[in-house]
Amino acid sequence: INLVGLLRIMLGGLTPEEDAIIDRALSETYAAKDITPATDPKNWRERIPLMSDFEEVLENMEGAESLVRRVRKFTKGTFAQFFNQPTNVSMDKPFVAFGIRDMEDELRPIAMFIIMRYIWNEVRSELKKRILVVDEAWWLMQSEDGGSFLYGICKRARKYWLGVTTITQDVNDFMKSSYGQPIITNSSLQLLMKQSPATIDVVQKTFNLTEEEKYLLIEAEVGEGIFFAGQKHAAIKVMASYTEDQFITTAPEEVLKIRRAKGEI
Numbered sequence: 001i002n003l004v005g006l007l008r009i010m011l012g013g014l015t016p017e018e019d020a021i022i023d024r025a026l027s028e029t030y031a032a033k034d035i036t037p038a039t040d041p042k043n044w045r046e047r048i049p050l051m052s053d054f055e056e057v058l059e060n061m062e063g064a065e066s067l068v069r070r071v072r073k074f075t076k077g078t079f080a081q082f083f084n085q086p087t088n089v090s091m092d093k094p095f096v097a098f099g100i101r102d103m104e105d106e107l108r109p110i111a112m113f114i115i116m117r118y119i120w121n122e123v124r125s126e127l128k129k130r131i132l133v134v135d136e137a138w139w140l141m142q143s144e145d146g147g148s149f150l151y152g153i154c155k156r157a158r159k160y161w162l163g164v165t166t167i168t169q170d171v172n173d174f175m176k177s178s179y180g181q182p183i184i185t186n187s188s189l190q191l192l193m194k195q196s197p198a199t200i201d202v203v204q205k206t207f208n209l210t211e212e213e214k215y216l217l218i219e220a221e222v223g224e225g226i227f228f229a230g231q232k233h234a235a236i237k238v239m240a241s242y243t244e245d246q247f248i249t250t251a252p253e254e255v256l257k258i259r260r261a262k263g264e265i
Helices: 003-010 016-032 051-059 065-075 108-125 137-142 144-160 171-175 180-185 200-207 211-219 242-248 252-264
Strands: 130-134 162-166 189-193 224-229 232-237
Touching (some): 003 016, 003 144, 016 051, 016 065, 108 137, 108 144, 130 144, 137 171, 144 180, 171 180, 180 200, 189 200, 211 224
Parallel strands (some): 130 162
Antiparallel strands (some): 189 224
């Protein structure tokens, strides 16, 4: 994980001076645990430092007072239980699911950054055909480092035999990041579904829609949209099978019916 980038997200951004302090504090924190380029990596896992070790190093550094106050939220404050203890997640499994649905809004961009970093490291470690789907991508785009990281993956994915799909319900939120347009431009295929009249002008400008396409998206029914492949645009209707609908639906009334049906079996 790029720890400086992660801490920028956790601490709400860093000044250039704070960035330099964080970089030096991280090096000293790991050195204190004898984790350096000169030591044997086989022994590193049992000595990995915690956030409280990082805080202790920061407390002894000049100009780090503001950083220490912000870090304490993750060592003694609201999120200490989540961040200030060794991981209990085993990655040596054939299937690992990362669920962040029930996380607090403030934690989601942090969690997505950590998860995406882990996946990207796995992708680079072994060359094989894969598809990475990033749902609710706008969460990651909320921070400069998150947006930069996602854009980097999109740009470099082909080199590692990786296809990347980003999904967002609100193009407007996605485009608030300076990396939104470059990610869209770098996409070989795009699919737009029904759009809100409040954001359609941003969508029209971003995707160079005609007036006809603009109103098609405003008036589209569920499953209808426009498919883009290069310079070609085509109206499309996606129809899920019964099994697919049962698996993916989020409509509360449908979810309730499914739960009741399962309870009767």
